[in-house]
Amino acid sequence: MQDLKIHNTLSGNKELFTSINHESVTMYVCGPTVYGEPHLGHARPAITFDILFRYLKHLGYKVRYVRNITDVGHLLNDADEGADKIGEKAKALQIEPMEVAHFYTKKYHESMYKLNVDTPSIEPLASGHIIEQIEMIKKIIENGFAYEVNGSVYFDVVKYNQTNNYGILSRRKIEDLMDNSRDLDGQSDKKNSVDFALWKKASTEHIMRWPSPWGDGFPGWHLECSAMSCKYLGDEFDIHGGGMDLVFPHHEAEIAQCCAANKKPAAKYWMHNNMITIGGQKMGKSLxxxxxxxxxxxxxxxxxxxxxxxxxxxxxxxxxxxxxxxxxxxxxxxxxxxxxxxxxxxxxxxxxxxxxxxxxxxxxxxxxxxxxxxxxxxxxxxxxxxxxxxxxxxxxxxxxxxxxxxxxxxxxxxxxxxxxxxxFGLQPIEKQSTDSELNNVMKLILEIRSNAKERKNWEMADKIRDGLNKLNIEIKDTKDGSNWDYTK
RNA sequence: GGUCGGAUGGCCGAGUGGCUAGGCAGUGGUCUGCAAAACCAUCUACACCGGUUCGAAUCCGGUUCCGACCUCCA
Known part of the structure; x- marks a missing residue:
């Protein structure tokens, strides 16, 4: 096995990669929230970790690669009347939330297929793991790191930080976080502004909801990845990947949840791809x-x-x-x-x-x-x-x-x-037509032009060339004869 | 405001204390009836100011600018 070095966000350095189990590698990557069209931002992590997935297999590892689909919606904001994205979209379109999720999941898959991104070993849905998420919350409560208020459950970051290091991944200090975080809602149920939701109570008009020991609601936005990575890869796995924008709070929260529930920080290596800009600007709907x-x-x-x-x-x-x-x-x-x-x-x-x-x-x-x-x-x-x-x-x-x-x-x-x-999963761009009739016609035309050239009938040869050019077809003359391609 | 990262030639983008990154464009050439395509060759760099060093674009300090996260995000 060759020595592979990868950059670990936990240490901030390149480290020699050694898998927990010699023969195999377990990796988890945060997948898309399926409430909108797949965009460029989805392509980068998908391709980055597709390369890693392919390369690890090439090195001889048996790889289990889990990439989730988030179909339960994340909260729109920190305020308590949190609507979730998929639910909002469903309301706007007057359809079932799962129709929204399914529609965009299909779109995502189609785009990934076109980009030749291999399908992961497992692609679990957050909605299919509500039970696992509830169980995880129970465990965190049992271990004393979460509290219930009015049908919602929050992770007690301050208490967690007394015995663990909240900020281990993003190198943030809890004091700074508490100083900086704005308390938008004075009526918040949270003990501290840095606490985050594990379970949110669903208001009556909230359409994405599941029953739980704390009443009808929906899971918090960081929990699904912890629950699903744990289920399919165990308490400790090799690599956790995602975009850099997820380092805080998402991945920091994942580590906290896993440590609070399992006393283990989930992944050994945390890898993050950088962002894509367009004309030097971050890509965003508002821009x-x-x-x-x-x-x-x-x-x-x-x-x-x-x-x-x-x-x-x-x-x-x-x-x-x-x-x-x-x-x-x-x-x-x-x-x-x-x-x-x-x-x-x-x-x-x-x-x-x-x-x-x-x-x-x-x-x-x-x-x-x-x-x-x-x-x-x-x-x-x-x-x-x-x-x-x-x-x-x-x-x-x-x-x-x-x-x-x-x-x-x-x-x-x-x-x-x-x-x-x-x-790299690259394929030649086939601009050539697959229409065999057209190909036969083109073959005939090229033959006629070739004959014209042999007879030094440049007028005819050029007429064919220029005429085809106007039809967006380009003739390419080589030593071994001519061929053609579409121009753009 | 806090935390972190970046500034490389016309464009994109690597890397490094001394030795050509690479791609595209430009220029010159080969090929061609002429072109196009293809191929070959080649020019323009390391934000600014100090410092360390025999030597810095590369290390250190400062300045300016840009970006990311801190709020949904890939």
Whole structure:
């Protein structure tokens, strides 16, 4: 097994990864709240941890990857009259809350499929684990870290902090938190402003509700992940992932809940992907730069010059390290599109390469550079830079400026297959039509043009070329004949 | 206001105390009937001011600016 280093938010450092159970890895990642269209912000963690999931399997681990679907709705705000998002949407549309959740779950799955994000081992629904959540609350109350007031149950952060460290993950001090947190509601049932809800009493008009020992209500917003990770991965598991915005309070609360219930802090490694910005600004509904994945795929948002293939989005995300912010713009995406094309052109050339007796380039060095970069906290941009170096070698070999032995060509083929296809999950963009009739017609047209060129009938050849261009079809002449593709 | 992170060439984005990151664009070239496509070569960097050092874009201090979290968020 190679030495994989990953950045652990708990320590703030890169650490050597060792799994609790040698042969297997258990990981949990916070999934989407399904109350709206899947957007760019959903793509980054999904892709980041998809890469980790694939890579761990590649290293030989048996991986159990749990990514939840939050379909019970989070509270809209800290105030007590908390409506939840899914319930609100359902009311607005006059449908069952579960219709909302199901509709957007389907949308999320469709987008993930297009982005070639592998489906996790288990994708549990929060609504399907109300019983587990209630049991966990009972345990926390039994252990003295939660209290019930008027049908709601709150986590006693101050008491917890006397024997544990609330702030261990986000490096916050409880005193600062208490100073800073605004008490919006003077009538709050909470003992302290830093306390958070484990169970909320449902008002009569609140439509998402379940019975509990404390009356009808719904679970608090941090509990589901604790309950479900514990159920499927145990009290202690290897990796917990999610977006950086979840570090506080969500993941901090998860650790507190797990310690309060099980006396164990859940995960050994906490990994967080950074955010996506658009034109240097955080993406948000209120900022008017909120772009859904479908809008990217179809090019229908006003800020987009063109449609972007899901693979371009995926490739672009991999061109940045997961802990850096990444800025989306038309220029950057168009650059990524061309880069991706270059990468796959290289693979195509690799598959048609003629071998020599010896190699003029050290291919095994190149391979180990890729492996080292990947093992260094999943440095996908560095791996890609080495793969582009390889593309340069492949093209040079194609033009007989370099040489590669047959065994090195095999190593390269395996290397590209491993990283590009298996781990990065990239696929060539097939803009070519699958319409066989059209393909046959195009074949005939290209033949006619080729004949015209042989007879030096440039007028005819150019008329065909220019005419097709107006129909958004581009002819590409190569040494081995002509082919075609759609322009954008 | 508190806590944390960042500032790299026209754009995106790595990395590092001395040795070309990479992609895109630009420029030059190869190919081509001419183009396009493809391929090759190549230019423009490390926010500002001090300090440490033989040497700093990289370490330290300060300044400015930007962002994240603290409130729903991926």
């Amino acid at each position: 008017g730069n909120f772009i859904t994945l479908d809008e990217f795929f179809n090019g229908t948002h006003e800020k987009l010059d063109q449609a972007y293939h899901p693979m371009v989005i995926r490739f672009f995300i991999l061109q940045a390290h997961y802990r850096s912010t990444i800025d989306f713009s038309n220029d950057a995406l168009q650059a990524a599109e061309k880069g991706l094309l270059r990468l796959f052109n290289g693979i195509k050339a690799l598959n048609n390469l003629k071998s020599s007796g010896t190699s003029s380039v050290d291919i095994s060095l190149l391979k180990s550079k890729c492996d080292n970069a990947m093992n260094d906290d999943l440095n996908t941009p560095i791996v890609l830079s080495h793969l582009f170096d390889a593309v340069k070698v492949i093209n040079a070999t194609h033009e007989s400026k370099q040489s590669l032995s047959s065994s090195d060509i095999e190593i390269l083929k395996k290397l590209f297959n491993k990283y590009v296809i298996s781990i």
